[in-house]
Amino acid sequence: MAVITGRALPTRDRIDEEVLRLETMRGALRDDRDRRGAESSISRLEELKTILSF
Numbered sequence: 001m002a003v004i005t006g007r008a009l010p011t012r013d014r015i016d017e018e019v020l021r022l023e024t025m026r027g028a029l030r031d032d033r034d035r036r037g038a039e040s041s042i043s044r045l046e047e048l049k050t051i052l053s054f
Helices: 012-028 032-051
Strands: 002-004 007-009
Touching: 012 032
Parallel strands: none
Antiparallel strands: 002 007
16 A cells, blocks of 8 residues: 555556455355345445546
8 A cells, every 4th residue: 555645555466466355255245235245345445446547
């Protein structure tokens, strides 16, 4: 992670790793509510990549 003004910013690699982890987890989830939560987290991370111009 890069540190700017004392705050840690995620790297593209770290975000991609987290997306992959969530996608794997989502595939194993049986509960629709949990699956939607994983999908929501994936969407937020993809949005963050766009905001950070990754």
